[in-house]
Amino acid sequence: MKIKNIVKLSVLCFAFGNLSAQNPWPKTTETAKPWTRWWWMGSAVDEKGLDKQLTTLSNAGFGGVEIVPIYGAKGFESQYINYLSPEWMKMLQFTTDKAKSLKMGVDMAVGTGWPIGGPQVDEQDAATKMVVQTYTIQSNEKFSERIVLKDEKQKNLKTIKLDIVTAYNEKNEAVILTDKVSPDGTLNWKPTSGKWKIYAVFIGKTLQKVKRAAPGGDGYTLDHFSPDATKDYLKTFDTAFGNSNYGVRSFFNDSYEVYNADWTADFKDEFKKRRGYDLAPYIKYLVEDNESEIAGRIKSDYRETMSELIIDNFTENFTNWAHSKNSKNTNQAHGSPGNLLDLYAAVDIPESETFGSTPFDVVGLKRDSADIQKSDVPDINMLKFSSSAANVMGKKLISNETFTWLTEHFKTSWSQAKPEVEQVFLSGINHVFYHGTTYTPADVKFPGWLFYASTNFVPENSLWSHLTGLNSYVARTQSVLQSGKSDNELLIYWPIYDQWANPKGKDVAFKIHNIEKWLQPTEFYKNLDKLGKSGYSLDMVSDKMIGKAKLDNQNIQVSKEGGSYQVLIIPQLDYLPESTLKNILNLAQNGASIIFQNEPKNIPGFFESEKRKSDLQALWKSIPFQENGNLKLATFGKGKIILSSDVKKGLEYLKIEREKLTDTGLKFVRRQFDGGKFYYIVNHTSKEMNQNIPLNYIGKQVVLMNPENGDFGISEIQNNSVRIQLKSGESLIIKASENTDSSIPKWKYVEKTEAPIILNQNWQLTFKEGGPELPKSRTLTKLQPWTNFTEEPSTQSFSGTGIYTTTLNLKKKNADDYQLKFDKLYESAKVIVNRQDAGIVWSNPFEINVGKYLKKGKNTIQIEVSNLMANRISYMDQNKIQWRNYHEINFVNINYKPFDASNWKVQPSGLDGEIQLIPVYFSK
Template identity: 80%
Template sequence: MKIKNIISLSLICFAFGNLSAQNPWPKTTETAKPWTRWWWMGNAVDEKGLDKQLTTLNKAGFGGVEIVPIYGAKGFENQYINYLSSEWMKMLQFTTNKAKSLNMGVDMAVGTGWPIGGPQVSEEDAATKMIVQTYTISSGEKFSEKIVLNGEKLKNLKTIKLDIVTAYNEKNEAVVLNDKITNDGSLNWKPYSGKWTIYAVFTGKTLQKVKRAAPGGEGYTLDHFSPVATVNYLKTFDKAFGNSNYGVRSFFNDSYEVYNADWTPDFKNEFKKRRGYDLSPYIKYLINNDENEVTTRVKSDYRQTLSELILNNFADNFTNWAHSKNSKNTNQAHGSPGNLLDLYAAVDIPESETFGSSIFEIPGLKRDTADIQKSDMPDFNMLKFASSVANVTGKKLTSNETFTWLTEHFKTSWSQAKPEVEQVFLSGINHVFYHGTTYTPADVPFPGWLFYASVNFVPENSLWPHLTGLNSYIERTQSVLQSGKSDNELLMYWPIYDQWATPKGKDIAFKVHNVEKWLQPTPMYENLNKLSKMGYSLDMISDKMINESKSENQKIQTAKEGSSYQVLIIPELTYLPETTLNDILKLAQNGASVIFQNEPKDIPGNFEVEKRRNQLKSLWNQIPFQNQAENVKIASFGKGKIVLSSDVEKGLEYLKIQREKLTDTGLKFVRRQFDGGKYYYIVNHTSKEINQFVPINYTGKQTTIMNPENGDFGVAEMQNNSVRIQLKSGESLILKNSETVDSSISKWKYAEKTDAPIVLDQTWQLSFKEGGPELPKSRNLKKLEPWTNFSDDPATQSFSGTGIYTINLNVKKKNADEYLLKFDKLYESAKVIVNGQDAGIVWSIPFEINIGKYLKKGKNTIQIEVCNLMANRIRYMDQKKITWRNYNEINFVNIDYKPFDASNWKVQPSGLDGQIQIIPLTYSK
């Protein structure tokens, strides 16, 4: 037991740096560590392999796994295990037991591949669509056609039924003919005059199957709008799990990628119950794309109904089911044809997704346009949908599927991953899942089994030895971002009815991949961008959440455990429900501050339009606005204030809401509050070094700087509510501002000046360890350069693994406070060993590390163990036509979803290049 305690303490010291003082870092947990999506290809897993891979992941710093079964590898069919079979459940139980012994967590998908579905989804429960056929009939004309579904593909389905039949004349007068159709499809009706068009709506099926399904998971995609379908689907899991959750922390549902599903068998009745009128006389307006008022109103009501159906019938049922198993649930709401905020809020852990590569100004950060997605780039405000919900409703965790298609296969370095995950953190997300890790049996040669759309967080990755650098950085950062609660001051209403009122199309799917269509062109998006850059912190809120909020102490309290906010902003909009305006005025009456960018023009929907429109105007007219200045009107309303201005910034000034001026430097931040203080997580994504006093709104009595890369900490230098910050491009830090003073914490070490650098331009020795296909020959180097420069040794062109650069140098004097080892060019990451002692991992920009404590006067030996990308070895294998990708279903594709072939790639530079310097530093006293 004593030995175990010593090991645990050493691990804590590794994770969080110097513990001689009172440690300001929050206690780490399994959720603070990164998790990874864990693909079980063909479910071809066994206990020995599961044990080995979980142990390996644990040693690398992972806190948990998310099991997602998918298609399998060819030649291993006899090892496949059917999803949810007794053998599969045995493997799950072994996994959760092993993970528990390692203090790791396990989540699992409620389905294989995506979107959810499978063999338990009957034709009746399958994703449903409306199929519309039109006919014409004139007065005095005999209608000889049968109103039956045409088309060979669907007409043999048992569930096809005629749902609505409505006729329209040239004056748009409507006659519902549902009761005029006989069983064989004959029409028992004749128009009294004129020419009529008949619209026949059939309840059909999309016939979509589960994509990338695993054995035992093949079948139709689920009808998310049907409560019966959802309950029936989950019964299969009830049968497999019984009363146990088998140790699963959270059941996961991937993004909604159900195509053409725009109906459900009971939609007509649900619509009437929820919207107050029969849709049948208006079906023409739903089908057509005419730009008129009735069309926009009917389509808005239709889309609102879809939103409520997926919320009530799928998301709520999914959550209740997970809770019945004493587990949580996780859902990626994006892609759904519904209010994303309400859908994210319906589950325990809302999960967003990053897809593609962002642009950063960080010098030296690789972003080869040939190796990135051409159309997709993560959108910061899209990420905020999920985190907003967590903050507003008081959920502790917001997760994110991270690094999907960050770069082309085998070309992603950990330095490229860092700013991308920082963008996720800055959006308010605090629980990242890597995308991802693939289970591989021990007897499968390099590169093992791989998934086609991911960064390869697998032990076979030549960069694996240095992954602990990225993982420990994320662990420290998330330990802070999971502490306390969000401290955003502004709420931004999402005017979803403006989205729903578009006359084009039927359902509207709010996807990650098309934000340029539905999100970016909106006034809300413009406000989010502008205010964030100015230093305001915002969350988004829905009509439902406004209804559930109340005013307390001049602030808006959004939920019992949720955050409180200073101002609610209603961006420029056309449609606002009178019920929502009434809820907003109640908040103001009780002390809230509200900014309207414009007067709402109308109510949405097609029910009792004039009555509701008058109610909206009546409510608005209750606000006693007074001109305050040009473009600014202000009203005292009960205990609160209401501002009307197209310039939200001016409105915030009149309400005396302070922004964080630190963003004037280009720094980005996210702020959290804890008992007795506030955290600031600050990142420098600019192209320049920041070395100055930076103002912050809350300082407390002591500000401690914490470095999430190495765990160092110290008391900051303060001046007039400003903190001195030194951040090079690509670096980050955390400020802990406390109302208590801890005198045991030393001052933060600021580099005051640097002396002339020591240039390591002596002879280097280069040798190799770990990797393949074979180790290159060792050699002496007159100057530092990548090993891929030495084409005289063919092995250097194909090698992926670890090369060791060694140099001996004589340090004549050692009188500086610190010595910084600075790399010029590093391909891709390095472990630095000084005089036999491990100084740490260099894995992110700027490529540098402090080595003063290991350096000595006189003779020194420095070893730099460099890991390169997998790319060169994969290139070699494709040139030699060595089979390594051999999967069922989709085999393996490149970033443009074309067949993958690395044989024509250029050799990726590997190792060290340019100068390496040791820079003496003097710290301020």
């Protein structure tokens, strides 16, 4: 006994004593784990329920929650708690205390539903719009109309005000008449000649209310362009929170979805102060679609002013307020009419969003066209707006609302989630929030309370027990992506003035839902796409950021904490402010490398446009370009300026190295840390890869790390390339370091495999957990899904876990390892070999190594398969069992139509095809 104990003790000392030396993985913090948006329906929460659900979330591998109160379930009105009431604040305090005990974090929305607003937003502070009315008047004609607001919805508002009145004759000569209108609307002016058209602009209100509001959160949406409105809004939180932040890590503001908000009470004065001229004489060019150059210039100035107002008056005030509470803030800038890069840069945690499903080439990946959004496909370059702002400015965390409407309700498997979250990581984002989890009281029957937009990360989900597979994968990956700092080498300027100069329309909102209109057709986007696929790593940069940039060892740096970039690219554009060109040339003067895709021909805006255009041309002419093959090249001070329509040729001339690993089809994102670099590499191709891939940085030791199971080992290196083995759908982290650690074992490369052992013997199929009732146990002579047994109705409606059990007589055990490979798995499985937990199979390719759990002779293999919720929900709808009964939108399908699963086909569930046990031999 003593000898055995000594042996055990020495093994334990070895395992833990050398853990830090052996383990290359960064520490998995609460921030590295995935977080989830946590909807409080009606805020009908209590301490018992909060305790239970937080514990459940923690056990599943979540690092934090983001509280968003929304509309409630019918029949529970007596349990509703008003947002920010003393009782609500008590529940918040309980939540943060409990989360802290579980080492979890808590964020909360500064509002209920979305967009930001509520009962504290009075008419004065509500979202504001222009109301434009036109009139005609002839010389010597009595103008009998009164210039008063005709809109019936607006007429009774107290804050309505006539803001601008301007008349134009047939020669487009303007006369300002604002002070010629009496309080009763009488116009005290007659033209002496000609026909005139009068434009009257009133300060009106959008009258939009908060969408999906929770009790105590209903009211007007906020005027984001008014500093007073923002400060008034936040005073309500000051009253509720006092001097405490109640343990809230970050205050969250959802995407800007304020419709028709295109004005604010002091817009006219702000415009003159910021743009240098009075808008009133040019108001017709703003309010009408007009193809003239002057219309484009006026509209550009208007849009730029809107952008500055939302940054200065809302976003920066929101950030400062959060800091006054010793908290951070999180903001989704997309959807707004502001410069997204500057908006994201103005907060602590910039947050983007994915919506819909991406087509991937991963072998075996499910993607049923009937179950996905037809219009919305997540775009990696749209995601890069948030990560670019963070990388350039040196912000540690970039978050993302992930998996919104990934598929139809109840039809999302964790295998479908994996490549989608990988694309988010590849964009540079490193802090994902699942969308999402709904709080459910303990006494609510299956499927519990659910939010109307999928995906459903809820404990009632029949796949819940296997969610730790996805969550641990995310946690390991994010532990790496939150380490060090971004290592992108290129900066590319976003020519936003080309968007703002469009003479059509009025305000321009940069939404994720219409990038096919404003982003994808541009040369800017084509550069992002082409350069990214070619192996270059890049971040976007704004005019404001360029104005702050300095040189650091000939590299461009906007912030000391931010990235350091080898070259600045100015893509093909029409409009460039002369001030931005001056800043660019200053960077070149001090040693920067710049690539222009074309000569900027024009400046945006109306004020002194001819003089500013002349200044732009003079600055451009100061660049001493000389022909150099297909390029024009200039030495400018200590730097270089290249003019080339082909950006890649310019980069090649400057000897800016791309990562050639992308030639294989692999995707990557790179981070740098003290003494080395991390590469996160994903195989979204249909190919299996077993080859050496080149890396621009190797260091003295390269360690391969598997984010799915935590395995690691020293890789084989040859001529600045690293040997990898990646099947379709797999990913890998490469840690290249100047430091060496001899205690790290070698990576296990598969050298060969032997003929597979087909597990075609009898299987026992039993059931646990799930409903509406457990199907009967049975013996299978052939492996097949339990939904094949149509003679038993319960197999068609069951959602839960079925256990396939068999015994295997292993005549010899001489391979280095054994891989259990699934043909068809619906949808994920826990594998138990000889009563030992071998792990979860949840993603493509569906396989797992089980060699260390096998023994020579008789082996028992259990495969606990969990299926989708779909069959049980379909059964409930067929039998008219009430389960959705909410206020507001209630429950809708992926096309926002009333949800009905009664006609769904039965989803195959369990195992199908062959299961192979493959003997594996590693290279020595």
